[in-house]
Every structure is written in structure tokens, then in C-alpha cells.
Amino acid sequence: MTELIDPADGITYDELALATRNRGMPLEGMRYDITPAGMHYLLVHWDIPAMDASAWRLQVGGNVRAAVELTLDELRARPARTIPVTMECAGNGRARLDPRPVSQPWLLEAIGTAEWTGTPLNGILNDAGVEPGTVDIVFTGADRGIQGDVEQDYQRALPLEEAMRDEVLLVYEMNGRALEPQHGFPVRLIVPGWYGMTSVKWLTRIDAVTEEFAGYQHTHSYRLSQNEEELGEPVTRIRVRALMIPPGIPDFMTRKRFVERGTVPIEGRAWCGTSGIARVEVGVDDDWFDATLAKPMGAWAWRGWSCDWDATPGEHLLRCRATDEEGNQQPLEQPWNLHGMANNLAQEVHVTVR
Amino acid sequence: MTELIDPADGITYDELALATRNRGMPLEGMRYDITPAGMHYLLVHWDIPAMDASAWRLQVGGNVRAAVELTLDELRARPARTIPVTMECAGNGRARLDPRPVSQPWLLEAIGTAEWTGTPLNGILNDAGVEPGTVDIVFTGADRGIQGDVEQDYQRALPLEEAMRDEVLLVYEMNGRALEPQHGFPVRLIVPGWYGMTSVKWLTRIDAVTEEFAGYQHTHSYRLSQNEEELGEPVTRIRVRALMIPPGIPDFMTRKRFVERGTVPIEGRAWCGTSGIARVEVGVDDDWFDATLAKPMGAWAWRGWSCDWDATPGEHLLRCRATDEEGNQQPLEQPWNLHGMANNLAQEVHVTVR
Numbered sequence: 001m002t003e004l005i006d007p008a009d010g011i012t013y014d015e016l017a018l019a020t021r022n023r024g025m026p027l028e029g030m031r032y033d034i035t036p037a038g039m040h041y042l043l044v045h046w047d048i049p050a051m052d053a054s055a056w057r058l059q060v061g062g063n064v065r066a067a068v069e070l071t072l073d074e075l076r077a078r079p080a081r082t083i084p085v086t087m088e089c090a091g092n093g094r095a096r097l098d099p100r101p102v103s104q105p106w107l108l109e110a111i112g113t114a115e116w117t118g119t120p121l122n123g124i125l126n127d128a129g130v131e132p133g134t135v136d137i138v139f140t141g142a143d144r145g146i147q148g149d150v151e152q153d154y155q156r157a158l159p160l161e162e163a164m165r166d167e168v169l170l171v172y173e174m175n176g177r178a179l180e181p182q183h184g185f186p187v188r189l190i191v192p193g194w195y196g197m198t199s200v201k202w203l204t205r206i207d208a209v210t211e212e213f214a215g216y217q218h219t220h221s222y223r224l225s226q227n228e229e230e231l232g233e234p235v236t237r238i239r240v241r242a243l244m245i246p247p248g249i250p251d252f253m254t255r256k257r258f259v260e261r262g263t264v265p266i267e268g269r270a271w272c273g274t275s276g277i278a279r280v281e282v283g284v285d286d287d288w289f290d291a292t293l294a295k296p297m298g299a300w301a302w303r304g305w306s307c308d309w310d311a312t313p314g315e316h317l318l319r320c321r322a323t324d325e326e327g328n329q330q331p332l333e334q335p336w337n338l339h340g341m342a343n344n345l346a347q348e349v350h351v352t353v354r
Numbered sequence: 355m356t357e358l359i360d361p362a363d364g365i366t367y368d369e370l371a372l373a374t375r376n377r378g379m380p381l382e383g384m385r386y387d388i389t390p391a392g393m394h395y396l397l398v399h400w401d402i403p404a405m406d407a408s409a410w411r412l413q414v415g416g417n418v419r420a421a422v423e424l425t426l427d428e429l430r431a432r433p434a435r436t437i438p439v440t441m442e443c444a445g446n447g448r449a450r451l452d453p454r455p456v457s458q459p460w461l462l463e464a465i466g467t468a469e470w471t472g473t474p475l476n477g478i479l480n481d482a483g484v485e486p487g488t489v490d491i492v493f494t495g496a497d498r499g500i501q502g503d504v505e506q507d508y509q510r511a512l513p514l515e516e517a518m519r520d521e522v523l524l525v526y527e528m529n530g531r532a533l534e535p536q537h538g539f540p541v542r543l544i545v546p547g548w549y550g551m552t553s554v555k556w557l558t559r560i561d562a563v564t565e566e567f568a569g570y571q572h573t574h575s576y577r578l579s580q581n582e583e584e585l586g587e588p589v590t591r592i593r594v595r596a597l598m599i600p601p602g603i604p605d606f607m608t609r610k611r612f613v614e615r616g617t618v619p620i621e622g623r624a625w626c627g628t629s630g631i632a633r634v635e636v637g638v639d640d641d642w643f644d645a646t647l648a649k650p651m652g653a654w655a656w657r658g659w660s661c662d663w664d665a666t667p668g669e670h671l672l673r674c675r676a677t678d679e680e681g682n683q684q685p686l687e688q689p690w691n692l693h694g695m696a697n698n699l700a701q702e703v704h705v706t707v708r
Contacts, residue, residue: 010364016373016449017609020461023377026536028401036534038392039402046604047382048393095370103607107374147606180390182380250400252501253457255371 024109040112046145062207065129078119090195093343101340118171142202157213192300193273238273242322269302270322283319378463394466400499416561419483432473444549448694455694472525491517496556511567546654547627592627596676623656637673
């Protein structure tokens with residue numbers, strides 16, 4: 001059962017314990033094209049596991065012609081590719097929902113863009129020889145724990161055709177350096193365009209299976225359902241979203257912003273897992289105007305945007321919303337669901353102009 | 355006015371906004387002698403400032419014979435020293451207090467140990483020639499914001515004799531690499547033994563002053579007071595503390611631990627800013643026994659400890675507490691104060707043995 005809480009009742013200590021371990025990227029981090037590794041958002045379902053690179057092996061098996069076992073050196077010797085990828089947690093924005101589903105209480109910061117280096121998964125699957133009848137590729141991590149009374153290794157799957165995309169990588173470097181433990185050392189999966197739960201960290205096994213994978217993280221979590229009776233659509237690709245770097249200076253305790261009157265540059269990033277960014281609009285109180293889009297950084301990375309705001313004294317509400325190339329636009333009313341997934345409600349920034 | 359909240363009323367959204375930006379070190383990170391940079395705790399008072407290393411200058415002035423200006427290259431050309439230092443936020447443990455002072459709501463995780471590389475501050479102060487009559491050395495960071503209605507650059511001071519200690523460094527590398535932006539790039543102060551508020555990030559100015567520094571972060575914050583009328587003693591050195599890596603596996607939502615019966619290794623770290631660690635005790639329910647101390651890593655870094663626990667089925671409360679070489683021991687009752695500073699109450703870990 002997912003617990004729902006009236007926001008007026010505050011955040012629980014269980015949620016705080018998750019918020020203290022997991023971490024968002026402070027939004028001013030959007031000033032960097034590539035997020036420094038230590039600023040990238042991080043969600044760890046259970047504990048960061050202790051990994052020994054020399055003992056680590058990747059097992060590739062299941063419905064394949066010949067099971068494969070790879071050492072880290074063997075994986076690193078394979079063809080390498082580096083891609084900038086924007087990752088977002090599927091639960092980003094959960095703590096802004098009313099009523100609020102109790103889980104990791106993200107506000108807006110569960111984002112980051114890194115340059116990931118690894119070897120394409122499809123090369124390894126081709127070496128193993130995926131047999132006909134394969135439906136899903138299942139990925140198992142070394143992290144283990146309990147969720148909803150079920151003890152489990154962390155497991156997520158991809159439909160075979162998604163797993164075979166050229167840009168799906170088994171990654172051993174982030175921003176040109178070996179992964180740090182919390183980002184999946186020694187090897188993790190990166191699935192560009194999908195929410196972060198798919199990019200399994202501390203990868204130990206890859207299995208081809210002939211039925212749709214029905215593990216806990218597919219059937220009890222990461223679903224867009226309205227109530228406990230409804231299974232709901234699975235969470236897959238990242239919904240269109242823009243975020244701005246809050247302008248001016250903050251108050252320590254409230255994080256409210258203070259800005260000097262006059263021309264104020266506003267900038268941020270926008271991204272989408274299914275297509276490109278077509279438009280970013282900035283709202284000042286109830287007026288919306290178009291921001292200028294920067295050159296794309298790549299098919300799977302966020303896109304910069306900027307505009308100037310003529311700030312007049314008083315209290316103002318700044319918002320931003322993006323539209324993707326397929327015409328999907330961020331909502332101004334909450335897209336509520338039971339697990340608090342994929343909430344791409346437009347950001348709101350309260351500013352006092354002096 | 356510091357707001358106090360009954361823990362039963364939950365955490366406020368303002369506190370959550372701080373918890374989402376700032377971050378603790380997941381306690382399993384204590385398995386590493388040196389904390390990976392991206393796992394180290396982080397508290398940023400306002401925003402991470404945009405810094406340009408080529409334009410950066412360090413100004414050293416005030417009550418000195420000859421003001422000094424240094425570029426980053428000049429700073430890096432000076433004698434270098436690398437020291438492992440355990441840092442802890444003075445507010446660590448604040449969210450465990452009853453009533454709870456509203457500020458960054460740390461539970462236990464505001465800790466980390468890094469190898470910091472930089473040049474001793476006393477060499478630079480000697481070059482500038484600190485004049486007689488100097489009381490404090492004031493450090494100014496590039497981070498700016500509002501706290502308690504006062505707009506301010508972040509500033510902290512050290513008494514001259516503390517500033518002249520050989521191990522007080524102006525640091526440009528963390529764990530052998532240039533500082534990441536969030537840790538104070540390009541240069542920060544590191545004051546071994548003191549709580550983290552002293553180790554000013556994004557350093558821009560150092561000034562010798564002839565009166566005790568009375569800036570906001572000394573007079574309105576970082577004080578051990580019991581009420582608004584009392585100024586209280588300043589927060590300075592880190593109080594003795596031990597923490598354990600919670601054993602077994604966690605439940606996702608509650609973070610409660612599940613352990614298999616039998617011999618369970620328990621390990622953790624202990625540290626103190628004023629002397630060495632003399633003893634670590636582990637409590638199982640109401641029985642306490644001594645842990646074995648590992649070899650010290652250095653005068654300013656945490657010390658490992660371990661023991662075996664014969665875990666019997668049922669619910670158990672694990673605790674740990676350290677005693678320093680001066681006989682100070684962690685309390686089992688909360689050491690409450692108005693700003694929630696230096697709360698070194700013994701850690702409690704609830705475990706179900708199966």
C-alpha cells in the first residue's frame with residue numbers, strides 16, 4: 001500500500017532519512033553543460049554495495065546461444081563510446097504532489113547530465129547470441145534489500161528492441177573517470193532517454209527471458225496508476241521538462257529569491273526522453289514569453305535556454321515550461337498518480353524584486 | 355528567532371528544500387578510509403557560486419605589513435601538504451533533537467573524510483606580515499545570500515593562534531583532483547579539528563583584524579545557547595562521536611535493518627576534534643561492550659573500529675559511543691541547544707534478527 005499524506009501534515013522522518021541519503025543537484029548546477037560527478041543526483045534503493053573490481057564478473061545468460069562471462073578488463077577492451085546523457089529520477093517532483101505519496105521526497109533536483117563512457121550492450125548481446133522468442137533483457141544489480149515486504153536484488157528489464165539500441169551502454173567511466181561507488185562502480189547500465197531506474201547500477205547479471213519480466217520494480221513500482229486496484233502504464237521514457245536556475249540570491253532558510261530591479265538574465269535547461277525540445281516558455285506572473293534555445297548538446301542531453309526578464313519591484317512568480325517536438329507540453333496542474341511518478345509540473349520560483 | 359518544532363509535527367517543506375540540496379554521506383560510505391569526493395557530505399549556505407579560475411585572486415590584507423594578492427598558479431606553486439581530514443557539519447544530528455530547531459535537518463550523515471592538498475596558511479600570513487594587535491583572521495567566501503534578514507557574504511574567523519597552526523591549509527585539491535565546484539573551487543580553507551562551517555569555501559579574502567570578529571555566522575549562528583537571550587559559547591572543535599555502518603540489509607522506505615542470526619561483524623568510525631579516540635563501545639539493547647580500535651589514519655582523521663555481535667532472533671537496538679583521550683564521552687541523552695549544534699548523541703540502529 002502506498003501511503004498518501006496531506007502536505008499540510010509535513011514530511012515524515014522516514015522520508016527525511018531518504019532525503020538525507022539521496023541527493024538532488026542544486027539547480028545552479030545547470031550552469032555546467034556536464035554536471036560534475038559529485039553534483040549529479042543520486043538515488044540508491046538500499047545500500048551502496050561493497051564491490052571488488054578484480055573479483056567482479058558480468059554474467060550474460062538466459063535465452064542465449066552461449067552464455068558469456070566478462071571481467072572488467074575484458075569489458076574495457078571492447079569498443080568504447082562516450083555520450084552525454086541527461087538522467088532524471090522517475091520520482092522527481094513527487095514531494096510537490098497533493099496528496100503526497102510517501103517515498104523519496106524529491107522536489108525538483110533529481111537531475112544531472114554526465115558524459116558516460118562504456119561499450120554498447122548490443123555488441124555483447126550479439127556475441128552471446130540472443131535466441132528467438134526473447135522478449136525482455138533483465139538486468140540485475142548487486143544492491144539488495146527489502147521493499148513492500150519482498151527481499152530482492154535490484155532488477156529492471158528492457159524490451160529486447162530497446163536493449164539493442166546503439167546508445168544503450170555498459171558504462172565504466174563518468175566524466176572521464178572510473179565510476180565512484182555511489183554511481184555504480186565498477187559497471188552500470190545507461191539507457192539514454194529513460195528515467196533513471198532503468199540504468200541499473202553495480203551490474204552483475206544480464207539475462208534474456210522469453211516472457212515479459214514481472215519483477216517487483218516493474219509490477220509494484222514505477223507504474224502510472226491512480227489507485228491500488230489499477231496496475232497502470234509502466235514508467236519508461238522521460239517526460240518533457242524545463243527547469244530554470246533560480247535568479248538572484250537566496251534566503252538561507254526559505255530558499256526564496258531576492259533580485260535587483262532591471263534586466264535579469266534567466267537561464268536553464270530543458271530535456272525530453274522521446275524527442276527534441278521545440279520550445280521553452282518563461283512565465284512572469286500570468287504572462288508567458290518564449291526563451292531562446294541554445295544549440296543542442298546531443299540527442300540525449302539537456303538543451304540550454306535563456307531569456308532576459310525586465311524585473312520590476314514587488315513579488316513575482318516565475319515559471320517555465322517546455323514543449324517537445326511531438327507537441328507534448330508541461331502541465332500547469334499536477335499530473336497526479338499513486339506512486340508520484342513522472343511529475344513534470346511546471347517549476348515555480350517566487351522572487352522578490354528590490 | 356529560531357523556530358522550534360515538535361518532532362510529531364513532521365519536517366517542514368523549507369527543511370525538505372534544504373535536505374534535497376545539501377547531502378549526507380550514506381553511512382555505508384564509512385567502509386572507505388577516504389570518502390569518494392561525490393559521497394562526502396555537503397552543506398552550502400546559499401548557492402554554489404560561479405567561479406572563474408583564471409580571474410580568481412586571493413586578497414590577503416587588513417592588519418598586515420604588506421597586502422598580498424595571489425593567483426591560483428601562484429598558490430599552487432607554494433609548498434604543498436596533503437592531509438586526511440574528517441569533517442563534520444556542526445548541525446549534524448539536529449533533526450534528532452526534541453524540540454527540533456528548524457534549519458538544515460541533518461540526521462547523522464553530515465560527515466566525510468577527504469585527503470586535502472593545499473599550502474599552509476601560516477606561510478602566506480608570514481609573507482604578508484601579521485602586525486601586532488591582530489586578534490582574528492577573517493575568511494570571506496564568494497557565496498552570498500540572506501540569513502536572518504541580513505544580506506552577507508559568507509564569513510568566518512579564526513583566532514590568530516588557530517590560524518597559524520601548521521595543518522590549516524588553503525586547499526585546491528580533494529582526493530588528488532581539483533576541487534569540484536560544490537566543494538569550494540578553486541580554493542577553500544581547511545581547518546582540521548573544527549566543525550565544517552570554519553572551512554570556508556570559494557575563498558576570496560583573508561583579513562587580519564584587531565577586534566574579535568562579530569559577523570553573523572559568529573554571533574547569530576554557530577552558538578551553544580539555550581534560549582534567544584543567551585549568546586552562548588561559540589561552536590569550535592568537533593565533539594567526540596562514533597558511528598556504525600548499519601549491518602544487514604535495509605527496508606527501502608523505513609531504512610530499518612534486517613540481519614541473519616549468528617556472528618555479525620559491526621564496524622564504523624570514530625573521531626574527535628580535540629584529541630584522539632580512547633575507546634568505542636557498542637551497545638546491544640542495554641549491554642555495552644568494547645570494540646577494537648584500528649590503527650589511526652592520522653591526527654585529524656577518523657579511526658576505524660570493529661567488533662563481532664552474536665545476533666539472536668528478535669528486535670534489537672544497537673548503539674555505539676566513543677570516548678576521547680580527555681575522557682569526554684558521547685551522551686545517551688540529547689545535548690539540546692537552540693540552534694541544534696554539535697549534537698553527538700549516541701547513534702541508534704534498530705535491527706530485526708531473523
